[in-house]
Amino acid sequence: MIAGYTASTASFAQTQSPSPRTVAAAVVATTLASGIDMQNADLSVRPQDDFYNYVNGTWLKKTEIPADKSSWGAFYELRENSLNQLHTIVDAVSAEKDLTPGSNKQKIADLYASYMDEPALETLGIKPLGAEFAKVDALKDKKQIAGLIAHLNSIGVNAPFDIGIHQDAKDSTRVIADLGQSGLGLPDRDYYLKADDAKLKDTLNKYRAHIETMLTMSGDKAAKKNAASIVALETALAKVQWTKVENRDPVKTYNRVELAQLQTLAPHFNWNDYLSDADLKDKVTYLVISQPSYIKGLDKIIQSTPLPVWKAYFKWHVLSSFASDLSKEYVDQNFAFKGTVLRGIPQNEPRWKRGMNVLEAGIGEGLGQLYVEQFFPPENKARMEKLVGNLIAAYHQSIDGLDWMGPDTKKQAQKKLSTLMLKIGYPDKWRDYSSLVIKRDDLVGNLIRANEFEYKRNINKLGKPVDRTEWGMTPQTVNAYYNPEFNEIVFPAAILQPPFFNANADDAVNYGGIGAVIGHEISHGFDDQGSQYDEIGNLRDWWTKEDHEKFAVKTKALVDQYSAYSPVPGYKVNGELTLGENIADNSGLAIAYKAYHLSLDGKPAPVIDGLTGDQRLYLGWGQVWRGKVRDAQAIVYVKTDPHSPPRFRGNGTLENQPGFYSAFDVKPGDKMYLPPEQRVIMW
Incomplete structure (x- = not known):
């Protein structure tokens, strides 16, 4: 989704940790020099018992x-700052x-004006x-459903399956089309x-009522x-449909199907029309089907469901997809449903x-090009x-000392790390929007054309060399990611x-903050998913059987640890779904x-405001994860999000870090103490 200092007291800081009360007293006077904002701290809480609090x-x-948010915290505060900058x-x-007609500025101004x-x-x-x-x-029979799905895919409307254009996981030199399950409104x-589950059942009932209200508003008798x-x-x-956990498996979700075999997979589906209307014909010889059993099941559902029901379904999803733009x-x-009912947002x-x-x-x-010019100084990138x-x-140093990798796997791991590509701030070349038509008085038309532009841009990659310079996020995005198919880490400005x-x-605080984020993204290349891709992005098992078994022991312990956490009464974290992020x-x-x-x-870390370098690093980690989430949104996260809730990312991670125990003198009897044999040490 990552200089040397000298101080006369540094040697003490590296060998001893202040007592809990000493730490608490010291942080009150923290200044910007440390980067730690301890005005947010609760000094009545011992860091050894609940570091997050x-x-x-x-x-x-x-x-x-x-009132207009489902969650709030460090990420969201930064997003608000970014929004104000963009504004x-x-x-x-x-x-x-x-403004020059056809320029990016003209399109930005007119798209915004059409929305406002x-x-x-x-x-x-x-009417739009x-x-x-x-x-x-215009649907006259079910054979025409295939062509309609292709069209809905191209304009960004939810349909029973969607299409992704990306690098072939088995051949990193090729770009392929991937079909995956979709089509749910929840x-x-x-x-x-x-x-x-009473809460989920209630949401489903309210969803049905919401559909009825929206259809009634639209004249449906x-x-x-x-x-x-x-x-x-x-x-x-x-x-x-497959579960979120099942969909985490890159091997099971890679199913190459030659075009001639599609009819066997779904015999009643009009694949010829779909391929033609999706602009895939003559561009591909095979598709990757993420969930073959779903496509088989969909074929039967299409046959068993009357055409009028399909018409109602498709019209509903057209309406739902563009309702916020009417x-x-x-x-x-x-908003009453998607914002308030689903996510608990009042406003x-x-x-x-x-x-x-x-x-x-x-x-x-x-927009990102203008953002970088104003808000991302070159020295930050350096x-x-x-x-x-x-x-x-x-x-590189840690790989050689890993207890869960054998010599052969370590050699391959070093190779993969050496070829890791780094992207910081913004792309080297910017996207060309010259073919995108934006009109000042046509909001829905603008959005449809923008979706079609993006669809065609991706379809046009088929049959061409893989472009490894491309970014999957804009510079103004408050996030980061690792892409196993490119073996790259990307950090927007x-x-x-x-x-x-x-x-x-x-x-120190930057290593605890962005340093840990970068380390997080790099590690995805070696987690339970990313480790299945080699140094050039091919889905290839380069681990020995023994290494897999040792790694599985560690990951099982993490699954158990996080599965015990409960952000909302009655709902626990899914340790298997969140495993990669944990x-x-x-x-x-x-x-x-x-x-x-x-x-x-080799120099001693400075002590700043009474805090050692190690303490500032872990405090930097803790403040990054400050956050609050409404209960309804927390349930959505538990069901769909591969990340654990903020509190458990903050505390749960620290409980496994030996350096944390030393920095804050965590001992048996403290609530955050885990015996050494129970700590999960990956690197």
Whole structure:
């Protein structure tokens, strides 16, 4: 989704840890020099008992989740900062006169204007979707469903399956088309299938009522009947879909099917029309089907479900996909369910913020180019490159000492690490939006054309060399990722800000923040998923059987540890779903600790505001994960998110770090103490 100092007291800091009370007293006077903001701390909590509350307790007590948010914390604060920066840019662009037609600035200004013109949208009501509804109404028999799915894929509307264009996991020199399950209006199959879960059952009932309301607003005389049929159809789809855990397996989800074999997989589906309308014909000789049994099940569901039900289903998803871009009654009803019911959010975001999200989806890199020019100084990139160099050096050293890798696997691991590609800040070449048409008075048309532009851009990769310079996130995205198919780590400019990266702070806090994030992303190349890809991105098992078995013992312990955590009563973290991210948190922080010590180049770490370098590193880690989540959103996360909740990412990771025990003098009897034999040490 990653300099040397001298101080007369540093030698003491490296060999001893202050008592809990000494630490608490010291942090009150913390200044920017340390990069630690301990005004958020709760000094009544011992760090050895609950480090997360120790670092963030006061913040947790005094902070309310904003009315327009489902969650709040360090990530979200940074996202708000990014939105305000983007708002400044867009307002300035919108104020410019005589923008060059066809330029990125013209498209940014006009797309934003089309979204912000609420009076025009009120006049239009449901009319912008008329042409799409007509395409659904034109269905005469089920053979035509294939072509409609292809069209919906191209304009960004939810359909029973979707298409992804990416590198072939078995041949990293090729670009392939991948079909994967989709088509549900709720976040996960469990919302349809867990009849014994009162909250999920209630959400399903409210979803049915929401569909009925929206269809009634749109003039559907049989809204109640159609809503029930749509939910029944989605439930049938949910029954044949794979679980989130099953979908984590890159081997099981790689199923090459030659075009001639597609009819055997789904004999009643009109593959010829789909391939033609999806613009795949003559571009591919095979597809990768992520969930073959789902496609087989879908084929049967298409046959058993009456055509009028399919028409109602498709019209519903067209409406649902664009409801937030229509008149106020649709926006409000859409938010009442997707925002309030699903995620617990009382109030919608201000329209200008939603407008930034529209720009992000429509012309994200064009906006990102302007963002980088104003808000990403070159010196930040240079310092990051140095920090990453130390992290990679720490990984190189650690590989040789791993107890779960044998000599042959270590050799391959070193090779993979040596070929890791690093992308920081922004792409070397920017996306060309010259063929994208944006009109000042056509919001839904703009969004459809933007989706079609992106679809065609991806389809046009087929049959061409893999472009390894491409980015999967825009520079203004507060996130980072590892791509196993490219064997690369990518860090957009927007995450390289406090508390993750503080250019004015001592390096310790940065290693605990962005250093651990970078270490986290690198480790994905060696976790239970990423380790199945080799150094050039091919899905190839380069581990020995014995190494797999040793690694499985460690990962089983992590699954058990995190499966015991419960963010909401009655709902526990899925340790198997979150395994890859928990491995990465564990590994990333361990490597950040080692890399920080490498950065000192044999010199003692400075003591700043009474805090040792190691203490500042772990405090930096703790403050990154401060966050609060509404219960409804927490349930969505438990069902769908491969990341553990913030509290457990903060504390759970630390319990396995030997350096943490030394830095804060954690001993038997302390609540965060785990006996050495129970600690999961990956790196």
